Amino acid sequence: MITVRAMEEADLDFIVEVEAALFSEPWSRRLYVNELRGEDRCYFAATQDGEFAGWAGLAVLAGEAHIMTIATLPAFQRRGVGRLLLAALIEAATAFQCDRMLLEVAATNTAAQALYRSAHFAPVGVRRNYYASTGDDALVMVRTLSEEQ
Ligand SMILES: CC(C)(COP(=O)(O)OP(=O)(O)OC[C@H]1O[C@@H](n2cnc3c(N)ncnc32)[C@H](O)[C@@H]1OP(=O)(O)O)[C@@H](O)C(=O)NCCC(=O)NCCS
Numbered sequence: 001m002i003t004v005r006a007m008e009e010a011d012l013d014f015i016v017e018v019e020a021a022l023f024s025e026p027w028s029r030r031l032y033v034n035e036l037r038g039e040d041r042c043y044f045a046a047t048q049d050g051e052f053a054g055w056a057g058l059a060v061l062a063g064e065a066h067i068m069t070i071a072t073l074p075a076f077q078r079r080g081v082g083r084l085l086l087a088a089l090i091e092a093a094t095a096f097q098c099d100r101m102l103l104e105v106a107a108t109n110t111a112a113q114a115l116y117r118s119a120h121f122a123p124v125g126v127r128r129n130y131y132a133s134t135g136d137d138a139l140v141m142v143r144t145l146s147e148e149q
Pocket of ligand 1: 022069076078080082112114116118
């Protein structure tokens with residue numbers, strides 16, 4: 001069974017260790033700690049049958065919900081973990097009374113784009129050379145929260 005709960009600082013040793021396997025620009029422990037202790041932030045961890053499977057986080061900036069990160073460990077991918085984490089972020093953004101959610105995703109990251117599209121996010125723009133390490137463009141994707149979807 002997949003369970004989503006609040007992320008804790010105790011999760012960070014493991015998360016920081018696996019970041020580099022999942023992201024071209026891995027976050028540091030300090031960055032995560034600042035996020036977890038920050039205002040208007042909401043971070044989740046997912047477990048499957050008690051094993052750590054993924055994590056995700058949201059920041060509310062100027063009344064809009066920004067997806068800061070979302071990841072599923074390779075061994076747990078394509079089992080619905082990302083979808084459940086994204087649903088938790090959408091629920092949190094709704095609880096923060098945000099009208100819309102947005103995110104940046106690498107133009108080459110078709111898996112994440114498919115996940116977001118399946119949750120009614122649509123591309124609204126491109127940020128050229130957004131990722132310094134790869135030179136990849138980022139797509140900006142947005143979903144409104146005001147209507148039922
Ligand atoms: C993107 C990511 C979080 C998806 O997590 P996941 O747990 O595998 O996703 P789910 O199993 O919940 O998939 C939900 C839907 O997303 C889409 N999807 C997910 N992975 C996909 C892939 N590799 N190819 C195509 N579609 C994919 C599908 O529509 C899928 O539904 P389906 O399995 O019923 O077809 C995961 O691939 C990951 O951690 N990638 C590395 C980190 C990353 O890129 N994060 C996003 C940064 S913007």
